[in-house]
Amino acid sequence: MTKPVTFDLEQGHTLLLKGPAWIRAKRGDAQCLGARIQSDDWTIIEEWRQEPIYGADNTVLEIRRSSGSSWSVVRESTVPTAWNEAAQVLQRQRGVCIIIGEVDSGKSSLCTFLANKCLEDPGKVGVVDADVGQADIGPPTTISSSVVQAPIIGLHKAAAEISFFVGDTSPSFVPDKVVTLATRLKKQMTRSADIVLVNTDGWLAEFNALRHKQLLIEEIQPDLVIGLSRTDEVIDPLLERVKFASLKLPSSTFARVRSKEERKKVREAGYRRFLQGSHKLGISLEARVRMFDQLEQTVLPENRRFRGLVAGLLDQNEELLSIGRINHVDGGKVVVETKTIEKPTILEVGNIALSSKYDEVGYGTLH
Numbered sequence: 001m002t003k004p005v006t007f008d009l010e011q012g013h014t015l016l017l018k019g020p021a022w023i024r025a026k027r028g029d030a031q032c033l034g035a036r037i038q039s040d041d042w043t044i045i046e047e048w049r050q051e052p053i054y055g056a057d058n059t060v061l062e063i064r065r066s067s068g069s070s071w072s073v074v075r076e077s078t079v080p081t082a083w084n085e086a087a088q089v090l091q092r093q094r095g096v097c098i099i100i101g102e103v104d105s106g107k108s109s110l111c112t113f114l115a116n117k118c119l120e121d122p123g124k125v126g127v128v129d130a131d132v133g134q135a136d137i138g139p140p141t142t143i144s145s146s147v148v149q150a151p152i153i154g155l156h157k158a159a160a161e162i163s164f165f166v167g168d169t170s171p172s173f174v175p176d177k178v179v180t181l182a183t184r185l186k187k188q189m190t191r192s193a194d195i196v197l198v199n200t201d202g203w204l205a206e207f208n209a210l211r212h213k214q215l216l217i218e219e220i221q222p223d224l225v226i227g228l229s230r231t232d233e234v235i236d237p238l239l240e241r242v243k244f245a246s247l248k249l250p251s252s253t254f255a256r257v258r259s260k261e262e263r264k265k266v267r268e269a270g271y272r273r274f275l276q277g278s279h280k281l282g283i284s285l286e287a288r289v290r291m292f293d294q295l296e297q298t299v300l301p302e303n304r305r306f307r308g309l310v311a312g313l314l315d316q317n318e319e320l321l322s323i324g325r326i327n328h329v330d331g332g333k334v335v336v337e338t339k340t341i342e343k344p345t346i347l348e349v350g351n352i353a354l355s356s357k358y359d360e361v362g363y364g365t366l367h
Contacts, residue, residue, distance in 0.1 A: 001064055005063055014074050016052055019045035019051075024042050026039060030056065030061060047068060054077055078252050089247065090195065096198065097225075100213055106255040107228055115127060115148045127189075128143070128186050129155055129199050130198060132168065133170055143181055144162065144163040147189075164318070167351055167352075169267060171201055182220065225246040226248075274323055279341075289334065309353055311323065313338060
């Protein structure tokens with residue numbers, strides 16, 4: 001880690017800061033997607049993330065960086081004007097808003113920005129993170145919900161309140177399951193929040209993906225659909241089919257496009273966030289064992305086929321207690337690396353194989 005350096009950020013300019021880094025505002029008003037950078041505490045920018053730090057006035061920042069961190073400055077806000085206009089619509093209208101867009105279009109950033117802007121008014125703001133691949137609130141292979149209590153620099157700063165296990169990092173194998181669970185989260189969230197933002201995955205550019213998003217929108221029954229895209233060709237075919245009020249917004253021209261390897265590294269950081277420091281939990285045959293894509297069938301665990309696979313430990317309501325990694329199977333008992341101490345009612349076996357260091361090393365070949 002480098003020694004702290006002082007950086008003068010001019011009003012109206014944006015510092016694009018790539019982690020791992022720590023930042024605080026020594027003087028002035030600096031914001032990240034509408035959340036103020038604090039002066040009395042360090043804001044952490046995690047590895048593989050890049051955050052836009054905007055100077056609402058002339059600001060003096062203090063920054064510490066680790067290896068791999070970098071920065072650049074642009075002489076404008078990276079938040080499109082249309083995003084502010086969408087926030088005003090949402091603040092007036094309230095209700096449920098679903099955000100649709102392709103990979104790396106900036107959906108999570110937009111969702112964060114809208115949540116922060118809506119927190120400026122009285123009322124509670126809830127988020128449903130239905131992106132199973134690049135999950136922010138919960139671990140990869142899950143979808144989660146959270147009531148956002150205070151402005152945040154990213155959805156990963158929101159604490160998961162309810163999570164469901166999907167079992168894969170793409171909805172393409174279990175699209176109906178994703179629709180069912182996301183709708184369930186939305187219904188639960190509308191009981192406690194005045195505004196609910198539903199963030200979705202980037203699976204969009206094929207017929208089955210469009211059909212899936214169309215069905216998801218129909219089941220969510222939003223008050224507003226936001227289509228976010230760099231090009232009209234991607235989002236227009238979907239918005240033309242939507243029966244609900246909709247807005248088409250541009251992606252930020254500064255949105256960072258990540259390679260497949262970078263996206264994999266982000267997921268692996270997500271597994272480690274929820275699995276590092278795990279203990280081994282023995283799960284007896286009293287718990288039902290099933291596959292992520294065959295929920296009606298109970299399976300008998302086998303060591304050779306199960307070892308290393310990600311799993312969801314579920315309670316009696318089929319809500320996620322914690323994810324885990326199957327360590328081995330011994331005499332019918334499944335030993336799982338996990339952080340929870342609660343015995344699950346259901347052990348659901350996923351489709352992603354993880355190494356002992358929680359790196360993705362393959363896919364399940366169970367059936």
